[in-house]
Amino acid sequence: MLKTMSTYFVRTLREDPADAEVASHKLLVRAGYVRRAAPGIYTWMPLGLRTLRKVAQVVREEMDAIGCDEVEFPALLPAEPYQATNRWEEYGDNLFRLKDRRDNDYLLAPTHEEMFTLLVKDLYSSYKDLPSMLYQIQTKYRDEARPRAGIIRGREFCMKDAYSFDVDDEGLDRSYELQRQAYQKIFSRLGLPFVICQAMSGAMGGSRSEEFLFPCDIGEDTFVVSDGGYAANAEAVTTVAPETKPYDDIPAAEMRYTPDAHTIASLVEYSNANFPREDGREWTAADTLKAFMVAAIHPDGHREVILVGVPGDRDVDMKRLEASLGLEVEMATEEDLKAYPSIVPGFTGPTCAGPDHPDRVVGEDGTISGSPRSLVDPRVVEGTEWIAGAGKEGHHLYHLVAGRDFRVDGTIEAAEIVDGDPAPDGSGPLRTARGIEIGHIFQLGRKYAKALDLKVLDQNGKSQVVTMGSYGIGVSRVMAALAEANHDDKGLAWPVNIAPFHVYVASMGKSEEGLNAARAIAEELSERGVDVLFDDRKKVSAGVKFADAELLGMPYAIVVGRGLADGLVEVRGRRSGDKQDVAVGDVVELVAGYVGE
Amino acid sequence: MLKTMSTYFVRTLREDPADAEVASHKLLVRAGYVRRAAPGIYTWMPLGLRTLRKVAQVVREEMDAIGCDEVEFPALLPAEPYQATNRWEEYGDNLFRLKDRRDNDYLLAPTHEEMFTLLVKDLYSSYKDLPSMLYQIQTKYRDEARPRAGIIRGREFCMKDAYSFDVDDEGLDRSYELQRQAYQKIFSRLGLPFVICQAMSGAMGGSRSEEFLFPCDIGEDTFVVSDGGYAANAEAVTTVAPETKPYDDIPAAEMRYTPDAHTIASLVEYSNANFPREDGREWTAADTLKAFMVAAIHPDGHREVILVGVPGDRDVDMKRLEASLGLEVEMATEEDLKAYPSIVPGFTGPTCAGPDHPDRVVGEDGTISGSPRSLVDPRVVEGTEWIAGAGKEGHHLYHLVAGRDFRVDGTIEAAEIVDGDPAPDGSGPLRTARGIEIGHIFQLGRKYAKALDLKVLDQNGKSQVVTMGSYGIGVSRVMAALAEANHDDKGLAWPVNIAPFHVYVASMGKSEEGLNAARAIAEELSERGVDVLFDDRKKVSAGVKFADAELLGMPYAIVVGRGLADGLVEVRGRRSGDKQDVAVGDVVELVAGYVGE
Known part of the structure; x- marks a missing residue:
């Protein structure tokens, strides 16, 4: 049935909704496509x-x-199957749970x-x-x-x-x-x-x-x-790890006094000022190894403290870290670290933990205790040289060589990805x-x-x-x-196959003749199977009708205006912006062809 | 796309589901249309x-x-609008209520x-x-x-x-x-x-x-x-009330001893044995007025005791009574009746309550107390004569005339409707x-x-x-x-416009030739827009296929069998039971015509 703007349940809004930040949200509400019923819950x-x-x-x-x-499954479901797979618990607060009149547990799936x-x-x-x-x-x-x-x-x-x-x-x-x-x-x-x-x-x-x-x-x-x-x-x-390097020429590791070097930036500055490299190259953050102490939360609630080491020019990406471990991760708290005196916040390095640490105890069943696991970025391969915390307040180790001066429990994908990093499949730099x-x-x-x-x-x-x-x-x-993909600053601009209506037909003047001509076009198109929204409003200005047409976003508009005296109507393409004058007798055929009906 | 029984997600069941009593429930489950997920909750x-x-x-x-x-509104809704109309409370246990992660009240509408x-x-x-x-x-x-x-x-x-x-x-x-x-x-x-x-x-x-x-x-x-x-x-x-009657000839009301007449049946029997009518007509239950003491529960929780009087040949229909009062109603308890000494269970009549009762107190604001309201069937019009409880253990009143010997607070539609009662619009007896x-x-x-x-x-x-x-x-x-409307003892039998598929096409033999012929017919029909379910199962007997076709209930079946050698296939009408042999070349045209495609 032909839908007419005078009766159709749509009201466009001039103002963006107060809670809307993105274009699709603003436009879908303003153009009357959806309406908020509660936080995150919308009426269609x-x-x-x-x-x-x-x-x-x-x-x-x-x-x-x-x-x-x-x-089609019910949305309201008994808890038992979800308890069997443990998702009843795992979903946490994300699951809507309820009870029925017999006090049985149900959920909204x-x-x-x-x-x-x-x-x-x-x-x-x-x-x-x-x-x-x-x-x-x-x-x-x-x-x-x-x-x-x-x-x-x-x-x-x-x-x-x-x-x-x-x-x-x-x-x-x-x-x-x-x-x-x-x-x-x-x-x-x-x-x-x-x-x-x-x-x-x-x-x-x-x-x-x-x-x-x-x-x-x-x-x-x-x-x-x-x-x-x-x-x-x-x-x-996955990080592209470099080849291992020979390290015969690297001097022995040396502990140096680095007061106030609590951050990578201050460590780099202090190092360049006090311990310049012999070959004249400046120290950079990439020369340092940053150690994060985290607590990985196991399903049984156990908080496992782990030392995570990444090159000092990168941050840890907590999502990557969690995905790698398959566990939820938090920064370790003072409480977590109490059991590990070798960890000195601000001055921790790979020698403060790991398999070679004197505190490490390996149980008969392989369980590790005493010293935390040490997991480092895959770039920390044998032979790479680092400045890292010494495990002593105010001190760092220089010329610390992976594989020579420390070993780790394994590698981990925890460092953030940075534009320019190589794709793992060799297809070029990442962005x-x-x-x-x-x-x-x-x-x-x-x-x-x-x-x-x-x-x-x-x-x-x-x-x-x-x-x-x-x-x-x-x-x-x-x-x-x-x-998001189909809009401009005036409104929505749907492609034909998902637009709610294919064509918006409007008479812009106030004459009965114009309105009747527009209605005849709308009805003829509608009979041919084209989805038509007919703007039959009499007391609405041309300006408002144009603005509504653009906001609502139908792919084509047929505008009956002054040209009618010469037997012409205007056809507008919402997406192309094209306008053309078409003879009244040809417009149905033309537009039906555009929309494939 | 053509759906084939070998891959389509349907399995027919031989046994009725244990919890099913009605045909539609049995058949929709057995034919694989719906499946129970929880009590009253079904998977489509x-x-x-x-x-x-x-x-x-x-x-x-x-x-x-x-x-x-x-x-389309959300199913999950905030409680506030339903609290504003009081339905949040009124719906009682019928409403699924839940809380979200912020402890806000929600409901499933x-x-x-x-x-x-x-x-x-x-x-x-x-x-x-x-x-x-x-x-x-x-x-x-x-x-x-x-x-x-x-x-x-x-x-x-x-x-x-x-x-x-x-x-x-x-x-x-x-x-x-x-x-x-x-x-x-x-x-x-x-x-x-x-x-x-x-x-x-x-x-x-x-x-x-x-x-x-x-x-x-x-x-x-x-x-x-x-x-x-x-x-x-x-x-x-609504009850058709008789005209009021003159009652000049009716003797004065008289209290008689009616021991053990606790029921209408025993009252009638005792009356005929001991107090036969002068004109020889037997007393019947319709001559008695039965009084029910009920408690109507007002929205504020107040239990109002009411005397409801109906002719003794009818029961009270609690649903009618509740609908008439617009209140929930229970039978009055001993506790409810304690305040009303005039009510003598088993021997209560219209003189035990109502506006004329000496216990009645009418407050300045019109509120009634002391004696319960008395509401009687509309047939109890002025001049009608009744036998009714006397408000005294073991006694009934005879020749009790409405309007002469008692008045009531009003009439009420509480009596059950009985086959033969007149329709209120005069259109004949009701059934x-x-x-x-x-x-x-x-x-x-x-x-x-x-x-x-x-x-x-x-x-x-x-x-x-x-x-x-x-x-x-x-x-x-x-x-x-x-x-329910479209089945027989073999299964469902849908009309064309709601059947999931219009036609069931099957090859009954095991020959490749038969299967190919059936497939060609199925595909040709499908291309014409007919919804076809093609039974391409190879290791299933003709008996099972016939039984499935009848259980599933598509309006037409095309059966490719032995007649194929003579160029014939069988077309069956599920609803008419008709069978006809049709030339292979004609069957698509014929059946497409039947289903209107």
Whole structure:
């Protein structure tokens, strides 16, 4: 049915909402697409709902095309399956929990791994039933600490989550590849630029893990790219370690008095002033080895103190450190350090901990105590020379050589990535960029199937744990990303295939004749299957109508104005900015052709 | 894309689910349409989801056709708006309540009156913005004490709720009529028989209220109908009161000793044995007036004791009584009655309470105390003669005449409706029937607009409270009703417009030739836009395929069997039971015509 502005439930706003910082948030609210109901919880207005449905339909079609069957799980779920996989606890405050009238525990599902696993277990029992792929497009809940940027990070949101079920790893690889290709098609059809980033599979236990990011300055996710095509999450980047070096010519390590050199900057300054290098090169931060004392929190609550060493010209990236350890990490507190007298804050170095430290005790079962583990950046290879804390107030060690003067418990990816770092695949220097995560595919492996006992009989009649993949797209977030990608300072500017309406038809004058001509065009287009929004408002000025048309963002506008006297109407392309005068008799055919109807 | 049984996520079950009592529940689970996730909470399997969507689409199209705009509210909502209307408390245990990480109160919405009201208040301010109608098709939550019959009464369910907003009562009447007509179209298009029943508007405060019921023996709702077209909820039926009668010839009331006449039956028997009527007619239960002592619970918790009198041949219908009073009602307890010594359980009559009772005290503000209110069936008109309890152990009063020997505080619709009672509109005798409530339309009036301060300026610049209507359809319940209406003992039998697939194509033999012929037919139909489910399973017997085809319930089946040698395939109509042999070359055209593609 033809929708008319005089009755359609849309009101544009002149002011940006007070809590909005990013363009998509501002415009989607101002143009009447969404409206805030509570922090991170939005109402879909008619325009927004139409757009969301079109985005979801593209996702649905590509899932169907790879033989992925659509189901829909409840959002309200009993706690038991999530307790079985421990996610009931692990999710912490992010999980909305509630009780029913019989005092049973329920949750609002953040994702549905458990339920998909149990459903397949319920109905399938043989390798002949596999492979299988299932998905849903459904409302999800996460009690985010900081809901942000409108529908980009909400507490109630629309997500497509798909899962694959295979009897062996090769099958999982095939399913993963099918989904990966479907994702590329989806984002291509939506016209949304994307980068496929290697991601950490992390605690989930599988092997391959990739994120689809829409590159965008307001994105929350940092990733790195090279000109040669490498892209990865900062967490997933591996450091290119240099070759080990001979160190025969390096003088013996020497402890020097470095009063007040509590920072790398002051250490470098003091060193250049008091201990200049013989070859005249200045000392730089890169010559120093910075030691961070952190506490890694194990699942049982144990706080393990660790010495993390990185070149002094880099900071520790806590996210990379946490991803590497697979544990939550905090800076070590005074309390944490009480047990380790060798650690002297401000003057700690690799000789203060590690396998060679006299306090180190290795138990019969291999457990380490006495001296903390020492983990250093992969660039700290044998033969590299460093200035580092001496473990004595006001002192540093010079000419400290890795492998000669200290050994470590291992390397760790903890240093921040800096523009210019080499890509691990040799594809050139890296640069950091920001993006919005719009999709994530990863190999779950057998974690959920094991926890919930999903097995099938293989060809030999042997029971096999099923291996799974998980494939998510934030559908409502993708719509926000599309708004980020398709707007200017006047408003939204949707591509045809996701615009809520294809064409905005308006009469700019106040004459009945103009209004009737506009209505005839709108009705004719509508009958041809074109989605038309007809601005039939009589007491609204041309200026307001133009501004609304640009704010609302339909790809084409047909404007009936003074040219009507000469049999002409104007056709405007919202995205191209083109304007052309077209004969009234030709406009329907022309615009229907533009929108493909 | 063509869906094939070998890969499609459907498994039929031979056994009825243990908790299922009604046909739709059994069949929808056995045929793999839905699956229980928790009590009253269901997962939509691929077949069920397709069917639900088709039902929802019919509802959507008819809402759109009357200019009702679609929105979608969150399911997770802050408590404040529901506290403002008092529903946060009133909903009691039926409301799922929870807290977020900041300890704020939230709920899972059972309906969205508050949110719609606030949204319109947010955007509209003038009579020129009205009338407006909005709807959503959305997941709702009610923590039912007794979830029942699968998706007929669930705790998470899909509902269409629409609301109208008008500046005056005439506008509300117009909006109500538009929705009423749309409802008739919806259920007609779905092919679902329905009865429009007058319902109590009850505590909601509006005037018109009608329920759409699907007449069905397993329905939870009782309603009454007459051959002349009257239909109403039992609660909404008004009793046809007889004319008042002269009572000059009736002897004076007389107290008689009636030992052991604690029940109406024993009273009648004792009366006929000991006090036969002079004209020889037997006493019957209809000659007695039964008094029930009940406690009506007021919103402030006060338990008001009331004497309810009904003819002795009828029971009190507690639902009717509660609806009439607009209060929750319990039988009065000994404790309740302690304050009223005139009430003698088993021997209470209308002279034990009411306005003429010596214990009655009327306060200056009109409040009543001392003697309970006495409310009687409308049939107890002036001049009617009764046998009733005398308020003295072992005694009844005979020849007790209403208006002469006792007066009451008022009449009340509390007696059960009995088959043969006259319809209030004179359209003939009533009979009771059962049904499933599939829709409810009612005039909310200004209750929510007042509570949430939704006002607009009228033509004179005066602020007016908006008047609202509320229009619901239980979409998932309608699907269950459709399954009740469309099945036989072998399985489901969907009409074309809501069947998940139009046609089931199967090859019954094991030959490659048969399979290929069936596949070619399936693909050709699919390309023509027909929804086809292709049974390509190779190791499944013809018997199982036939049984599955009948259980799954697609309207047409094309069976490739032995006739293929003669160039024939069989076309079966699931609903008609017809079978016909059709030339292979003609079958696509024929069946595409049947399904309208």
